[in-house]
Amino acid sequence: MWDSGRIASGDFLEVHYGGPALQSGTTYFWKLRVWDQAGKESPWSNPATWTTALLHPSDWSAKWIAADADGPRQLQALEHSGKVVESTTPLPIFRRDFRIDKPIKQAIVSVSGLGQYELHLNGRNVTDSVLNPGWTNYRKTTLYNTYDLTALLHQGNNSFGMMLGSGMYDVPGVKGRYTKFIGSFGQPKMILQLHIIFADGSQTTIVSDRRWKTASGPITFSSIYGGEDFDARKETPGWDSPGFRDTDWSSAIEVAGPNGDASNPGSELSGKIIPAIQAAQSFMPVKVTEPAPGIKVYDLGQNFSGWPEITVSGKRGSTIRLLPGELLDAKGLVTQASAGAGSNAPVLFSYTLKGSGIETWHPRFTYYGFRYVQVETTSASADKPVVLSLKGKFVHDAVNIDGEFTSTLPLFNRIHHLIDMAILSNMVSVLSDCPTREKLGWLEQTHLAGTSIMYNYGVLELYEKIANDMVDAQLPNGMVPGIAPEYVAFVDSKGVSTNFRDSPEWGSAIILSPWTAYQSYGDTEILAKHYDAMRRYAHYLRDKSQRGLLTFGLGDWYDIGPNFPGESQLTSKGLTATAIYYQDLNALTRIAKLLGKDSDALEYAEEANSVKNLFNRTLFHPETNEYDRGSQTANAMPLALGLVPEEHRQAVLDNLVKDIRKHQNHVTAGDIGFHYVVRALTDGDRSDVLYDMLSKTDSPSYGYQLAKGATTLTEAWDTNPNSSQNHFMLGHAEEWFYRGLAGIDFDMSRPISQRIIIRPAMELDIAGASASFESVLGTIESSWKPVVGGWDLNVTIPSGAVAAVYLPVGVREVSEHGQPSSAADTLKLSKEKDDVTAVTIGSGQYHFVVHR
Template structure:
């Protein structure tokens, strides 16, 4: 027996019916207005032996009936009455993802009674999830972005169980790729330190004698081929411990995971041919000419090998943190060998093109550090041009999109991200919302034949916080002790308000721009400092708390760099105003 190591599952929100529709004399369809993980609470009165059946569903079919064809069927709750007084019942051992509930065998209160049928006094949807505390808030002037934030957040909530599930109905399996790819977004909204440490424990227990960490943990189902062994999934064994160290300063996560990390890298080495991996699922659910599934636009070998390189780099860093100097050198050498092999196979120096020139091919090469210095500018320019020529449509999938966001933000191209995501006419977040989704779906075009509550494409929330609000960490910081505040003032967004409760304390950003002037209010936790980077070309154009910078003790340092004003501020609340020139 072991103590529970993560937050327990609890009822976190209650939904009442938004609409009620009669199907037959004794069957009615309830609409709760939100697709979410949960159970029902039934209040009913009737005779002993009467039975009520409740069929939950996340979508409706073309006839307007509850549709479980893509979410796992048959699934229903049956309740047999004991009779007499009013009865209240909730399921205790199973939950589902749903927005709708078809009630059969009873009549809702207020509807014409039928002799011999029980009365459903009340039916509620109880949203259940891992009770990890909320630690972030975000809003901005762009309505679609606020809706997108909510869309993704509901998929996050619905798939935070005791494992990080793919969906809250059909499978409820802990697919690993989303833990590290969406983790950068998830950590801004929820305190996931305990949750992710529990995932490390699951990965350690699930690792095979060969060193393989399967795509899902715990491995309740043994799949085959890429659905069991895909490097982009199993590499959570290396990436998650490192992220916990970065985000929370959690060195113990690396210490306990290090043997697993080593064994997994050794397994990947055994699968590689001249340092190139070619197996797995690749950029799952990218937008290609065929129905979504395994990678269509980017070779699987590219995403697998790029991830292999990233693993080796992180393991070298982890070894260094743990004082294992010789092992750190060995993994750094391995990384260098992978990089050489990768560029030999996938890069064309004359054109600056990686492989097929897909968004994922460019983004992963840049983000992982595989592009040599002389080619970085050209490769990044090619990426941006490929987005423009595609009409600003996104094509990257489950694996590549997170890296595309990071690369564009880090490269100062957040305006492109705005153009790609501030629309609803092509598959993406806005398209899903326009087509009625209330939680993020498994596919960019919100297909009905796949899950309609999936968090694996929820990468944009990271940009909302780190890009638009500018809340992030300085290079080599751990645990948000050295904070970086660098908002991206994109055209089309006039104000942003965000907060993040880091382990060091509350970080708050509130900025707006109006009539050629901008203002930024920022709160920095005690015993920390923040580097604030602003698009101000001259120091005299800016004041702090209505005074010149030179008159404030909170200003530890100020200087110009890359055409921007950089100010190191101590803890406290500060207001900066400047003229846009």
């Protein structure tokens, strides 16, 4: 198909495929080799392979099928219906028998089920992940999955079975169950296409159509918000296996897809790869209490996103009722107050036993954020069912672990865990704000916390998906809503967008999130694909501005002021909104240059300079060297974004530090500002201030959250029990742990010689820190500890890369593996400003001893 030939470049990530267009359903192989600096070539790698899915809408011959036609239940997507019903009908299941009469070479199935699905073949669940296929604006994009069934099919009779859940596709309003909003894209439906290549070269296709059969399944209620009820008495043994008698089942109905186009079933289907969602970890109870007769509460020791799994025994018709929650009330009972769910409309899971020995169950099509599970049992007889075991299953995107951080200070390790668990708990198809009350993809986190996330996990595919969600949500006038997918529009009674829908700090994610992904992964495709959407949003902000000044939005959300947190209290909205606008324009300038759009780059650079000048004329007070009202956010954002005139930078930084010291080393910045506080202090070589802030254990601080028993980062700095107990929006210390304390500063947007900078904060009162990061260039490691008269520093730089290592002020001597730097040909020492020593190194492992 294609041979790149030898390409002499250190920028190997930008070698793109240049062969003929790929074909659907085709297996491709690839291999590579490299040359070293002496021109010596390596052997060829072992061949790797992949198979393309259905790349074109016309490749689909399958039909969307459902149990019922879309009717009055279908609501306009992205809209409140306000209609609450007493109950919903059980979710449908589907089946189809088919026969294979000769040996198979390859069998690939492409499948989607809305809102969510579980596919069975010959009595076996073949989906290796959960909550498929992923949340999108189904009118514009519906994802599907592919599975290789070659080893699972056999000659003779075979049978497909399909279970459907509601997910975000169909959110019901049911009396007595919690929901964030009510809305639907239509009835549950599915589409499936199995392509078989036989050993003799012939082919056949099995598709979803009216030959499939359907019946009501055992899931009697399912809501992504309200929970799930399962009646095991309604299970039909063998329903998903060959030979099952389905004569009393109904024929499936062929229906239009989510976009309403019945003539082209594949028109909105996308096989884009996104991270699979998996039940990745189990938590066992650390404590079981009985706060009231007949009620047991299981403490799983960790707040997380997922579901409980129970093993029970009891009489037929007995019911186990599970109430999950993040906190307990004064009586020791589970409360859902932190998630906004009251006792009249809680989130519940329930299981009704079939009464045949030991039974194990967990919800399939919903999840929740919880630490505790309250268990109540009911039975028509005196014998109540027995819960033999209960455990929690941690459900999140199955992303690669790219980073590892540790320090000799236990508090910092616990803070790292606190943030890490919140990140994972909110990584389920989107980056949600919390896994309880909302589950919505609030966008400001995607760029503000992006670097923190990317130091820990490989999330390029997730960020590509989020970018697609934002494009699907973008309005004709260029506005990007605060959430994507936009399942509910936050508008007032007149239909006008509120600040929750239209805030520059949130909408700018369309520009800043792909840019953040590029800085970590160096792939220009995410920039090129979404460039037009970025331009449209920048033009929208220009039209909304007052000669370049923006004064609307939420501002520094959840900052710490005199009132209950919410919209910004300490910082003017004009400061955060305009600073973000400037950041957008700077990013677009660089993106346009990367994409070869020089005239656009010039346009955005000129506009950025105009906004900078207006920003400083309007918001900077040169007589006091403060911005706006002098809050931490007000001074940190201009510092971090390069808005401060050079001659005033040190004075503004000093004022930022002064305010932090005035608050006894406590933070006052909120969701937006704290990110820039961390960056401004790290960039300004004031890790000592961050160290003091992160060492606090009184309110407000991470340490205070830990002292109050939090196991995930909470929404409010003071762990308010009426706020979410599982948010990652304030987790920006994570970036400092890697970039500041351990010293791994990585940015693919910088020139090749500056992509890796090692600059650990070794002068702090701590006995050492260590981090490793699996970058796209390879493994980067930095580990240091103090020794008599200086420090030990171990560094690993990946093959083909170079790095600059910055050492503390006043370094007198440096040795590497016992050799003085002056005797090591591979080391280049230079003195930077402020008497900072820099060492330039190539790939390899280094052991430095640094002396003052």
